[in-house]
Amino acid sequence: MIVNQPLPRRIVSIGECMIEMSGGEDRTYRLGYAGDTLNTAWYLRALLGKDWSVDYVTGLGEDRYSSDIRAFLDGNNIGTNHIQTIHDRRPGLYKIHQEKGDRHFTYWRDSSAAKLLADDKSALANAVEGAELVYFSGITLAILAPRARGRLLGAIVKARDNGARIAFDTNLRPALWSSPRVMAGVLTAAASLCDIVLPTHTDEAPLFGDKTIDDTADRYLELGVE
Template sequence: MSQRIVSIGECMIEMSGGEDRSYRLGYAGDTLNSAWYLRALLPDAWKVDYVTALGADKYSGDIRNFLQTNNIGTDHIQTIPARRPGLYMIHQEAGDRHFTYWRDMSAAKLLADDKSALAAAVECADLVYFSGITLAILAPKARGRLLGAIVKARDNGAKIAFDTNLRPALWSSPRVMASVLTAAASLCDIVLPTHTDEAPLFGDATVDDTANRYLELGVEEVVVKDGSKEALIATATERVRMAPPPAASVVDATGAGDSFNGAYLAARLQGKSITEAAQAAHRTAGIVIGHKGALVDPALVR
């Protein structure tokens, strides 16, 4: 039986490269990246919809076309004529990637302003996926509208999955960030945090501390990522530790965690155990880091 998956967040224009001042234009965003791998790994009959807001400009149109071409639903992308997509540029410095963002006029910051459009977007969803970045870019009242729509979707039978994806620069203070992310997580069935991001904010000494904190909120399934170290998948009755397979080479780590999330959720939606899902997630992330960019050819991960 086919299902409908809804991923909510911001799709940005990505300018990467920079050698000789030449850049490659692409599209990326944490929840879009996860939706990409959900689409790649789920049956074709299942729907994967992306929910955001875009402008009425050429580049917003190009993003819509890109999603449609890759069989990601755009029916619930709102149009905000006075806004545009956010943009970021990547440059190399001291052997590492650095990001510069332009998102003040991002249409996605208004994705939760229309309550009825938001309700329609999550109606009849089997899984709703969002992230800490989704929440961070919204005004406080808009966050409330989004979480209200998510509660209604859950009450109507949807599973709710959430990557806390901490980005301190997007929040007014660490206290607000911790409070909002904790409140959001308490509404969810599956939470997919990253231990090294969580530890400074919440004081988690170990991956088990991170898992326990979310289990105590009532989350059914916590998937704690930890970079190249083993992931911990914890429920009230089971704990699985899964190390990633050795990677042949790391070309670009962009989107590794997002691809892990997409593959994990795709496996769970198809009835796989948490062990099988973790294996699939590590495998997919291992492929992604061996290629440039967050979005690799779907054929590579199937």
């Protein structure tokens, strides 16, 4: 007797995985791989049972470190079938150093393959097809060209229309945006498509003028966020 097992429920996380160099004591650094949406995918995979699958959607190159990132994801049971290979590109890199008791970040991401993750409209649509939850962040949007942002949000709208719930971490990074006005407009438009929004009041207050945490929450609730 053959018993058909139900397919796992599927989560898709979309964003940028970067090479992380941390430490710096005596100019010695530890190499790792991280990024806001990758970290979320890692914890989802670590904490959810076998009835869930977690896929990561990004762009990588053909270099050694892109191969290592794929191997890292595979080794942690994070799906890689929808990672696009972008020729002549490679992962971005950042360093973390400690100064006056706080962490400081320096980035190199001009040639990041992830900046082109939404250039192929059909690949993007295939990546989110059948997802029960789609997760992305403000950084995902910030690294994309304006038309690519439109393609990503279009794919998210289609996923939502097909029954997926949409989760969005606003994760403001002003240095990645052309202006505060553009950042505010894109984040607001993206949030209006979402079921779940994860804002940080202290980051958002200077941009949106929120005086209290409730102001931040109410602003998103008024957009239709659950």
